[in-house]
Amino acid sequence: MSNKDDRPDMKRREFIGKTVLAAGAASVAPGVLLTVAKAGGESRGVSSDVRYGLLIDTNKCADDCTACVDACNRENGIDLVERPKGQSDDDWNAQRPQWIRKVQLKDKQTGEITNLPMMCQHCEFPPCVDVCPTGASFKRADGIVMVDRHTCIGCRYCMMACPYKARSFIHQNVAQQLVNAPRGKGCVESCNLCVHRIDAGDMTTACQEACEKDGHQAIVFGDLKDPDSKLAKLLKTKSSRQIRADLELNTGVRYTNV
Amino acid sequence: MKKTHYSELWCSSPRFWGGLTFLAFIILLGLGATYYMEHQGHWVTGMSNQVVWGLPHVFAIFMIVAASGALNVASIGSVFGGPMYKPLGRFSALLAIGLLAGGLMVLVLDLGRPDRLVVAMTTFNLKSIFTWNILLYTGFFVIVGLYIWTMIDRKVNKYYQVTGYLAFFWRLVLTTGTGSIFGFLVAREAYDAAILAPMFIIMSFSFGLAFFIITLISAYWWAGRTLGELRLAKLKHLLGVFVGAVLYFSMVYHLTNLYITQHHGVERFILLDGGVYSLMFWLGHVLIGSIIPLFLIYSPAFASSRFAIGAASVLVLMGGFLQLYVIVIGGQAFPMNMFPGKEVVTSEFLDGVVASYIPTTAEGLLGIAGIAVAMTMVAVGSRMLKVLPENLEDPKDLEHA
Ligand code: SF4
Ligand code: SF4
Numbered sequence: 001m002s003n004k005d006d007r008p009d010m011k012r013r014e015f016i017g018k019t020v021l022a023a024g025a026a027s028v029a030p031g032v033l034l035t036v037a038k039a040g041g042e043s044r045g046v047s048s049d050v051r052y053g054l055l056i057d058t059n060k061c062a063d064d065c066t067a068c069v070d071a072c073n074r075e076n077g078i079d080l081v082e083r084p085k086g087q088s089d090d091d092w093n094a095q096r097p098q099w100i101r102k103v104q105l106k107d108k109q110t111g112e113i114t115n116l117p118m119m120c121q122h123c124e125f126p127p128c129v130d131v132c133p134t135g136a137s138f139k140r141a142d143g144i145v146m147v148d149r150h151t152c153i154g155c156r157y158c159m160m161a162c163p164y165k166a167r168s169f170i171h172q173n174v175a176q177q178l179v180n181a182p183r184g185k186g187c188v189e190s191c192n193l194c195v196h197r198i199d200a201g202d203m204t205t206a207c208q209e210a211c212e213k214d215g216h217q218a219i220v221f222g223d224l225k226d227p228d229s230k231l232a233k234l235l236k237t238k239s240s241r242q243i244r245a246d247l248e249l250n251t252g253v254r255y256t257n258v
Numbered sequence: 259m260k261k262t263h264y265s266e267l268w269c270s271s272p273r274f275w276g277g278l279t280f281l282a283f284i285i286l287l288g289l290g291a292t293y294y295m296e297h298q299g300h301w302v303t304g305m306s307n308q309v310v311w312g313l314p315h316v317f318a319i320f321m322i323v324a325a326s327g328a329l330n331v332a333s334i335g336s337v338f339g340g341p342m343y344k345p346l347g348r349f350s351a352l353l354a355i356g357l358l359a360g361g362l363m364v365l366v367l368d369l370g371r372p373d374r375l376v377v378a379m380t381t382f383n384l385k386s387i388f389t390w391n392i393l394l395y396t397g398f399f400v401i402v403g404l405y406i407w408t409m410i411d412r413k414v415n416k417y418y419q420v421t422g423y424l425a426f427f428w429r430l431v432l433t434t435g436t437g438s439i440f441g442f443l444v445a446r447e448a449y450d451a452a453i454l455a456p457m458f459i460i461m462s463f464s465f466g467l468a469f470f471i472i473t474l475i476s477a478y479w480w481a482g483r484t485l486g487e488l489r490l491a492k493l494k495h496l497l498g499v500f501v502g503a504v505l506y507f508s509m510v511y512h513l514t515n516l517y518i519t520q521h522h523g524v525e526r527f528i529l530l531d532g533g534v535y536s537l538m539f540w541l542g543h544v545l546i547g548s549i550i551p552l553f554l555i556y557s558p559a560f561a562s563s564r565f566a567i568g569a570a571s572v573l574v575l576m577g578g579f580l581q582l583y584v585i586v587i588g589g590q591a592f593p594m595n596m597f598p599g600k601e602v603v604t605s606e607f608l609d610g611v612v613a614s615y616i617p618t619t620a621e622g623l624l625g626i627a628g629i630a631v632a633m634t635m636v637a638v639g640s641r642m643l644k645v646l647p648e649n650l651e652d653p654k655d656l657e658h659a
Contacts, residue, residue, distance in 0.1 A: 091306065097307075098307070104604040129383075130386065131388060133386045153372075153374045156311060160310060160590070163596070165307070165596075167307070168307050171301035172298070172299040185299045186300070186370025243597070244596060247444060247445065
């Protein structure tokens with residue numbers, strides 16, 4: 001190459017810059033349109049006038065009770081997932097799906113003990129949705145965050161991004177499953193606030209129902225946007241908090257007394 | 259100046275076919291391992307819901323990062339106009355393509371649903387940095403492919419500079435993109451650092467060049483062609499600079515983390531009491547991957563030892579691999595701090611404890627198969643295309659082997 005002065009070079013550099021910008025814009029534009037179109041399509045029958053969430057009163061969450069966990073496992077067919085032959089206890093614990101888990105905490109200063117269930121926090125700004133390459137991890141208009149089992153490629157990036165370890169990857173073959181909770185090896189799943197119940201017009205989740213039946217009433221499910229809902233009223237009167245509020249994800253699941 | 263003649267790599271058949279057969283065998287092993295893991299499900303691997311990315315990801319990221327660095331030699335030749343590097347440009351670009359292909363293969367075959375690759379290629383969530391990486395990788399193949407073409411074909415040679423710049427720019431963005439995959443994981447303390455992306459760029463320079471030196475020496479030995487001392491010495495000194503830079507960045511990364519109070523826990527874990535991870539950091543990354551290679555490169559005792567250059571490159575790769583292992587796996591093993599000020603007494607899901615991850619043979623075989631794919635592409639490419647100069651004797655010292 002023979003360049004007498006650097007002007008042509010400058011121009012070339014400018015040209016490259018512009019080309020890249022143009023190429024970038026050209027590839028982004030249809031995507032943005034698509035995303036917008038999809039956002040409209042996704043909310044089929046679901047309204048953004050509501051936002052579902054939970055309030056968990058940790059004072060009422062009992063020590064040895066696992067009613068919510070058991071109910072969730074039954075409701076979503078998690079108890080049907082068989083342990084592969086030859087899998088060690090530790091591996092089974094680390095690899096089996098768990099949508100909800102009980103955690104017991106102890107305050108480092110005061111020694112106070114707290115019990116609470118952890119599940120997907122249904123973030124308003126969910127990192128799992130932001131990072132998912134295919135859009136399989138999505139948020140419905142009513143605030144429920146879930147995975148579309150048909151487009152999940154099992155990359156597990158959402159699991160890396162979730163600050164609450166709320167997601168499970170299906171590590172084994174699935175022999176039996178329930179119609180309302182489809183499940184497949186190689187895909188990721190997590191708590192969907194019993195979306196099948198909500199879509200059928202039910203206003204309770206399996207965990208809330210079980211907790212109430214056992215007489216603890218530690219879990220309240222409801223519409224965060226409806227000022228008359230029990231959930232909204234409780235949130236107004238009690239001081240609650242989000243776990244890892246510092247991340248500003250505006251979670252749909254709130255806790256009192258932690 | 260003497261014109262450089264390029265020709266296809268043409269070595270005695272048994273050596274070439276024997277080598278290829280060996281590579282094919284390794285690839286077959288890897289594919290078998292993949293079939294096993296996908297058929298059974300990931301429970302046969304060491305990965306879990308705690309450590310969700312395992313050994314295959316370390317291999318994949320390692321190769322993808324190195325791919326962009328392998329292009330460096332070509333870039334120096336065309337962007338910065340280094341005459342010693344220019345004849346090596348074609349080979350450097352070929353190696354870059356091979357490494358990227360190998361890395362991507364590993365990444366894809368470790369998906370929970372590799373059969374849904376089409377979904378990944380057609381359904382984009384443009385908010386995801388992962389999606390951007392898919393676009394960047396595809397672009398890299400196209401641009402570097404064109405780049406090789408402009409270097410080989412006289413008819414399109416006039417576009418050589420433009421594609422050179424484009425490739426240079428593209429691969430910087432690509433590595434930033436790869437690094438950013440971790441940068442977006444704000445909840446995980448080990449990755450919550452702005453310096454991670456530039457660190458990935460400098461790592462790519464170092465790993466890529468080490469790969470380049472090793473494949474170059476092997477190719478010339480394979481074909482029985484001459485490779486000049488001076489040229490190797492140049493590459494060697496460049497490697498020294500890069501290795502030093504990686505070490506420096508790594509220090510800055512950990513020092514800034516130490517400065518941020520919330521990150522003390524994870525720093526203690528990586529540097530001090532993380533068991534195997536601390537060991538890998540100090541012994542692997544610092545000693546094997548940085549200090550010993552620097553010694554081999556700069557010590558006058560090894561000034562003209564080809565073996566020392568090769569050994570230094572291999573050690574850089576080993577250390578770099580372990581460094582990535584610490585970043586990828588160690589960063590996941592360290593528990594996320596969900597409840598500051600509280601201690602987790604019990605959890606059914608291993609909250610608050612260091613997660614264990616023991617890689618399995620199958621995962622390792624898949625990773626190594628990725629490297630074999632890269633090497634096969636380089637071998638086949640050099641045999642079919644005119645990428646390697648017939649001889650790379652030093653300009654002045656023509657008699658020297
Ligand atoms: S808690 Fe985790 S899985 Fe649930 S919405 Fe938030 S980031 Fe996603
Ligand atoms: S595992 Fe599935 S849902 Fe999660 S990020 Fe990957 S494709 Fe999306």
